[in-house]
Amino acid sequence: MISLVTLTWFGLLTTIAFAQKNPRSTARLEIGGKFIFVEYGRPSLKGRDMLGQLETNKIWRLGADKSTTFTSDTNLSFNKVPVPQGTYSLWLKKLGDKTYELLFNKKSGQWGTQHEAIDDFASVPLSFSDGNENVEMFTIKLNKATKGNGGEIEFLWGSSVLRAPFNLK
Numbered sequence: 454m455i456s457l458v459t460l461t462w463f464g465l466l467t468t469i470a471f472a473q474k475n476p477r478s479t480a481r482l483e484i485g486g487k488f489i490f491v492e493y494g495r496p497s498l499k500g501r502d503m504l505g506q507l508e509t510n511k512i513w514r515l516g517a518d519k520s521t522t523f524t525s526d527t528n529l530s531f532n533k534v535p536v537p538q539g540t541y542s543l544w545l546k547k548l549g550d551k552t553y554e555l556l557f558n559k560k561s562g563q564w565g566t567q568h569e570a571i572d573d574f575a576s577v578p579l580s581f582s583d584g585n586e587n588v589e590m591f592t593i594k595l596n597k598a599t600k601g602n603g604g605e606i607e608f609l610w611g612s613s614v615l616r617a618p619f620n621l622k
Contacts, residue, residue: 474518475495475496475497475516475518476495476590477493477494477518478493478494478495478593479491479492479493480493480593480594480595482596482597482604484602484603484621487525487526487527488524488525488527489525489595489604491521491522491523491524491593491606492521493515493521494516494519494521494565494591495516495517495590495591495592496591497591498590498610504547504553504610504611504613507547508547509547509549512545512546512556512568512570513544513545514544514566514568515591515608516591516593517565518564518565519562519564519565520543520558520562521542521543521565521593522541522542522543523540523541523542523543523557523561524540524541525538527621529619529622530619530622531555531618531619532577532617532618534577535575536557536575536619541557541558541559542557542558542560542561542563542568543555543556543558551581552581553615554576554577554578555576555579555606555615555617556573556576556577557574558573560572577617579608579616580615580616580617581614581615582614583612583613583614584609584614586612588610591609591610595607601620602621603619603620604619605618605619
């Protein structure tokens with residue numbers, strides 16, 4: 454006989470699975486035996502200009518559905534902003550036309566609309582550029598620097614590319 458607990462768990466897991474409407478993806482980078490890992494949802498543009506629709510000084514989840522999770526097993530520095538090893542959620546704040554910052558939040562795993570600014574501990578300026586191609590599905594890349602002990606995180610969507618360099622500490 455199926456117990457009430459089993460049915461409740463099945464219902465909860467089914468609800469969570471169906472709530473994730475967009476595919477999930479990962480980006481991973483290893484430098485000198487240390488790793489950085491990002492797990493995120495990949496919404497499609499479907500003819501929209503998402504960065505253009507963002508309101509100034511508003512926070513946007515990077516990705517879709519569940520918040521984007523950033524994990525590093527080493528201390529990092531983004532443009533001299535320290536980010537200690539750990540797991541965080543990532544958010545985007547529009548400061549002005551083509552001016553954005555990346556927010557690191559102490560909480561992770563929450564739904565992407567459940568941002569609590571009190572838990573933000575680092576904000577990193579992002580450079581904006583026009584990409585060479587139109588990227589339909591939101592994409593995060595981690596790239597190793599050609600020199601030194603670092604890399605960059607890259608956010609691609611539509612013809613826009615947002616970037617922030619980092620170094621391992």
